[in-house]
Amino acid sequence: MKINFRKTKILGKIADNKSDVDFLKLVFDAGLDIAWLNTAHQGVEDAEHLIGRIKSVSPHVAIMIDTKGPEVRTKNVEEPFAVKRDDIIYISGNLEHRNDGAHVVHVDYPNFHNEVPVGTVVLYDDATIGFVVEAKEGDALKCRIQSNGTIKNKKSINTPGVHIELPSLTEKDKSFIRFCGKHNIEFIIHSFVRSKQDILDIKQITDEFPGYNPQIISKIENREGFDNLSEILDYSDGAMVARGDLGAEVPFEEMPYMQKKMIEMCVKRGKACVVATQVLDSMIKNPRPTRAEVLDVANAVLEGSGAVSMSGETAYGDFPVEATTLMSKIMMYTESKIDDLLHYNFGPEVKNDTYTLAKSIADEAKASGAKAIIAAVSDSSLYYALAAQRPSVVVVAGCKEEIEAKKLMLYYAIRPLYLPEVSVQNLVKNIEIDLLDSDTVVVVSEEGGNVTHKVVAFKDIK
Numbered sequence: 001m002k003i004n005f006r007k008t009k010i011l012g013k014i015a016d017n018k019s020d021v022d023f024l025k026l027v028f029d030a031g032l033d034i035a036w037l038n039t040a041h042q043g044v045e046d047a048e049h050l051i052g053r054i055k056s057v058s059p060h061v062a063i064m065i066d067t068k069g070p071e072v073r074t075k076n077v078e079e080p081f082a083v084k085r086d087d088i089i090y091i092s093g094n095l096e097h098r099n100d101g102a103h104v105v106h107v108d109y110p111n112f113h114n115e116v117p118v119g120t121v122v123l124y125d126d127a128t129i130g131f132v133v134e135a136k137e138g139d140a141l142k143c144r145i146q147s148n149g150t151i152k153n154k155k156s157i158n159t160p161g162v163h164i165e166l167p168s169l170t171e172k173d174k175s176f177i178r179f180c181g182k183h184n185i186e187f188i189i190h191s192f193v194r195s196k197q198d199i200l201d202i203k204q205i206t207d208e209f210p211g212y213n214p215q216i217i218s219k220i221e222n223r224e225g226f227d228n229l230s231e232i233l234d235y236s237d238g239a240m241v242a243r244g245d246l247g248a249e250v251p252f253e254e255m256p257y258m259q260k261k262m263i264e265m266c267v268k269r270g271k272a273c274v275v276a277t278q279v280l281d282s283m284i285k286n287p288r289p290t291r292a293e294v295l296d297v298a299n300a301v302l303e304g305s306g307a308v309s310m311s312g313e314t315a316y317g318d319f320p321v322e323a324t325t326l327m328s329k330i331m332m333y334t335e336s337k338i339d340d341l342l343h344y345n346f347g348p349e350v351k352n353d354t355y356t357l358a359k360s361i362a363d364e365a366k367a368s369g370a371k372a373i374i375a376a377v378s379d380s381s382l383y384y385a386l387a388a389q390r391p392s393v394v395v396v397a398g399c400k401e402e403i404e405a406k407k408l409m410l411y412y413a414i415r416p417l418y419l420p421e422v423s424v425q426n427l428v429k430n431i432e433i434d435l436l437d438s439d440t441v442v443v444v445s446e447e448g449g450n451v452t453h454k455v456v457a458f459k460d461i462k
Contacts, residue, residue, distance in 0.1 A: 002432045003394065003433040005332070006031065006394075007413040008307060008412060010034075011034045011036050011308070011309035011410075012027065013038055013310065014035045014054070025057050027320050030328065031325065032314070034061065034064050034409055034410060035062070037050060037066060044175060048179075060409075062407070063406070064185075067173040067188060067189070068191055069168065069169070069170075069191030069219070071157075072107050072109045072112060072158075073155060074124070075107055077151060077154075080150050081150065081151055082148070082151075085148055086144060087145045088143070089143050090137070091105050091112065091141045091143055092112070093111055093114075094110065109164065111165070112164070113136065113139055116133060116162055117162065121160065122158070124151070126247065126248055127158065127247060127248040128147075130145070131145055156244070156248070158248035158249055169198075177206060178209075180206070181212045186407045189216075189217040190219060191242070192222065193218035193220060195232065196228070199236045202216055203216070215407050220242060220246065221245035223249060223250055226261075229262060230265065239262055241275045241305075242276050243277040244276075263344070264346055268347075269349070270355070275305045277309075279293065280327060281293065286319070297327055297330040297331065298331075298333075298334040301338070303343070303344055307410055308327065347389065357382065358382060359389055361386060362389040362391040365392060368455045369440065370393060370440045370455060372439075373391065373393055373394070373396065373441065373442045373444060374427060374444070375444035376398035376419075376426070377422070377451055383399075383408055383411070390412055394415050396433065398427040400418075400419065400422045404418075437462070440456065441461070443456050443461060
């Protein structure tokens with residue numbers, strides 16, 4: 001395996017209609033670490049075929065399955081149609097509702113029109129269009145449109161400040177969670193997490209599969225989820241700052257604070273953290289990003305995020321390889337300058353022997369000027385603790401279980417490799433790494449049941 005020296009990880013959505021082998025190879029070679037599958041637009045068979053293609057191209061890329069969660073989307077919009085400011089439109093959860101001479105938008109939650117009060121601003125597709133609810137007329141909401149746009153099928157609907165009584169898991173979600181258990185999928189990322197109960201509902205299903213212990217990542221997309229993040233992190237392995245729906249649910253001016261606070265909470269708890277949505281959005285249609293987008297990627301690194309995700313850029317964009325390549329370059333350059341720049345000044349607050357050892361290893365690597373940490377230990381909890389320390393160099397980590405190696409792909413600085421026989425020598429034999437014989441590395445290994453670490457010349461372990 002060729003070792004990538006970038007520490008911040010890259011996720012990208014992969015769609016089944018843009019996933020041929022040549023494309024996947026290009027985007028993985030450009031630096032994509034985790035393939036994110038969105039089940040809102042896929043069936044189980046589609047996902048199974050896509051995962052097969054991904055694994056045929058790269059055995060090292062991890063898989064993340066996105067469950068739809070308690071969200072509302074447009075439904076049965078057979079053909080996109082244009083709307084203009086001050087037009088009247090009707091929204092209904094009754095798929096049989098008709099209104100002659102008027103535009104009707106159906107949504108996939110049957111009780112939607114009963115739970116949304118008059119005066120609510122309903123937001124469509126990450127707030128690109130707003131509808132003001134003016135009246136309830138039978139089983140529909142009469143709404144006035146605030147801006148011009150186009151209505152399409154399967155687009156998100158948000159109701160800021162209005163709690164919708166949706167179950168945490170749809171039947172489709174449950175089938176996909178069982179799919180994950182059957183296929184030993186590394187990551188389940190759940191949408192619209194509101195409280196710890198949403199995570200417990202997932203674990204009740206994963207417990208049906210003995211020995212299956214996926215990483216569960218909570219997408220925080222509304223105020224309720226943000227307010228309950230501390231308890232959510234008690235039961236999940238990390239959080240995604242999902243800025244699309246979050247930006248439709250809270251005032252824009254609150255989002256910078258929310259993003260930074262969520263990253264801080266994850267780092268302090270030793271949890272994974274991902275920043276997502278509109279990161280390089282203009283590269284969906286253009287070969288170059290805006291300056292603001294470049295700064296957004298760099299700022300996510302400076303704020304302490306362990307990963308950044310692309311959605312449309314890789315799922316259906318015209319320049320997916322260019323976007324992935326550029327994101328990797330921005331991350332690596334920012335990481336190289338991080339000590340010269342104002343950045344996060346917090347670290348993990350977890351207090352145990354593993355975190356103490358991890359801090360000692362990370363400190364030794366920085367103080368010695370080591371070029372990498374080469375680690376081969378049986379307990380992968382040390383690798384998670386090392387990621388939480390935000391080490392100055394990559395950690396090449398040998399893992400005795402394949403799923404554990406894949407799960408570590410989300411974590412900062414960890415470059416894992418599955419090895420049936422874990423040892424430092426075996427690890428070095430199975431990697432390609434751009435180090436000189438004279439370069440120093442920190443070697444972490446086990447001797448007599450104890451973990452040791454020391455600085456050595458790379459040539460001495462080759």
